[in-house]
Amino acid sequence: MSFEDGNHVWGFSTAGRIFFGWGAASVLRNVAQEFGPRVLICTDQNMVKAGVCETVVAQLAEGKAEVNIFDQGQPEVDRQTIERAAAVAQAYAPDVVVGLGGGSNLDLSKAVAILVKYPGPLPSFYGENNIPGPIAPVVAVPTTAGTGSEVSPVAVVADPERAMKVGIASRALIPAWAIVDPALTVSCPASVTAHSGMDALAHAIESFCAKVRTDCSPHAIFVGKNPMSDILATKAISAIAKFLPTAVAQPKDRAAREEMAMASLLAGMAFSAAGTATVHALQYPVGEATHTPHGLGNAVLLPTVMKSITSSRIPEMAFIARSLDPALNSKSDADAASQAAELVEKLGAKVGIPKGLRALGVKKEQLPQLSKMASTVRRLLDNSPVPFDESDLLRLLQEAF
Numbered sequence: 001m002s003f004e005d006g007n008h009v010w011g012f013s014t015a016g017r018i019f020f021g022w023g024a025a026s027v028l029r030n031v032a033q034e035f036g037p038r039v040l041i042c043t044d045q046n047m048v049k050a051g052v053c054e055t056v057v058a059q060l061a062e063g064k065a066e067v068n069i070f071d072q073g074q075p076e077v078d079r080q081t082i083e084r085a086a087a088v089a090q091a092y093a094p095d096v097v098v099g100l101g102g103g104s105n106l107d108l109s110k111a112v113a114i115l116v117k118y119p120g121p122l123p124s125f126y127g128e129n130n131i132p133g134p135i136a137p138v139v140a141v142p143t144t145a146g147t148g149s150e151v152s153p154v155a156v157v158a159d160p161e162r163a164m165k166v167g168i169a170s171r172a173l174i175p176a177w178a179i180v181d182p183a184l185t186v187s188c189p190a191s192v193t194a195h196s197g198m199d200a201l202a203h204a205i206e207s208f209c210a211k212v213r214t215d216c217s218p219h220a221i222f223v224g225k226n227p228m229s230d231i232l233a234t235k236a237i238s239a240i241a242k243f244l245p246t247a248v249a250q251p252k253d254r255a256a257r258e259e260m261a262m263a264s265l266l267a268g269m270a271f272s273a274a275g276t277a278t279v280h281a282l283q284y285p286v287g288e289a290t291h292t293p294h295g296l297g298n299a300v301l302l303p304t305v306m307k308s309i310t311s312s313r314i315p316e317m318a319f320i321a322r323s324l325d326p327a328l329n330s331k332s333d334a335d336a337a338s339q340a341a342e343l344v345e346k347l348g349a350k351v352g353i354p355k356g357l358r359a360l361g362v363k364k365e366q367l368p369q370l371s372k373m374a375s376t377v378r379r380l381l382d383n384s385p386v387p388f389d390e391s392d393l394l395r396l397l398q399e400a401f
């Protein structure tokens with residue numbers, strides 16, 4: 001690998017194939033032919049009870065797949081659950097692992113697909129680029145619009161032996177197929193729609209406002225702000241600004257569900273290349289301390305972090321503000337940019353996001369410890385357009401309190 005210091009050279013990866021559209025889940029019929037007949041589905045009880053799992057099994061079976069199901073997935077998936085699923089997988093020896101559900105189930109399917117090929121232990125894969133080679137192929141079928149895990153190189157694991165959630169990051173984790181069927185998101189409860197939609201917005205905004213990285217290899221997993229992720233992020237921001245409130249208030253609105261599924265996919269593609277930054281770095285310890293959903297924590301933290309980087313990202317913040325309030329088209333970039341954080345907060349309020357970390361159950365005396373933990377998430381903080389040390393992070397948490 002060679003690149004000259006100071007030149008902006010970047011790389012981009014996404015899922016091997018993306019299927020998108022109302023009814024796209026029907027391509028599951030082709031899974032056995034593409035990857036082999038032995039299919040393991042990683043999902044949870046909600047998917048079983050809602051009948052989604054049954055539909056997926058029927059479609060796989062139409063394509064002559066033999067299907068085994070691990071249906072004990074949990075929100076914010078933990079190491080024990082992964083190891084239990086991996087034991088099932090190792091005994092069954094699947095040709096392909098289908099992840100069905102929210103981001104946690106998709107992350108579960110990725111971790112299982114590692115352990116099908118390599119014995120572990122799981123912590124030996126934590127961090128960046130610690131997977132020795134290709135994993136079992138993953139087919140990701142998201143049923144929420146937000147995580148972007150269907151195209152991302154990351155699986156997040158809650159390990160009780162670690163103080164914070166840990167990430168496994170490697171391009172080997174990018175699913176072979178991402179099947180994004182907005183029809184599968186219709187049964188998503190309003191709060192999940194809101195939290196995951198705000199997570200997608202955080203992905204898009206953090207990618208769009210990330211640092212331009214000339215300090216890392218174009219082979220790095222996250223390469224910072226780049227023209228490709230900008231295109232994806234801006235499309236996602238416009239769609240979320242327009243359609244998230246409708247998707248939350250009118251769950252059966254087909255156009256809103258389609259737009260949000262697309263926005264989530266695009267934002268996922270954007271951050272899978274650019275990387276996320278300070279919002280996600282702060283959310284890691286906040287989520288751990290409060291046991292609140294990932295997207296909810298990001299939504300609460302996002303406006304404060306935006307304010308703190310606005311002066312370094314005026315054109316980007318102006319774009320975000322104008323997406324949320326077209327009346328700002330007649331204002332200067334600086335004027336529009338100064339409204340961006342507040343407009344994102346207003347969007348959050350509209351879809352039921354509470355204001356302040358206090359509402360998530362964070363105690364004031366926890367803030368120094370949370371900032372200390374967040375300051376260790378260098379992988380994400382290095383993407384911030386403004387450098388933040390532990391004392392800066394404490395100030396941000398105090399402002400977001």
Ligand SMILES: [Fe+2]
Pocket residue numbers: 147199202203280294298
């Ligand atoms: Fe996220």
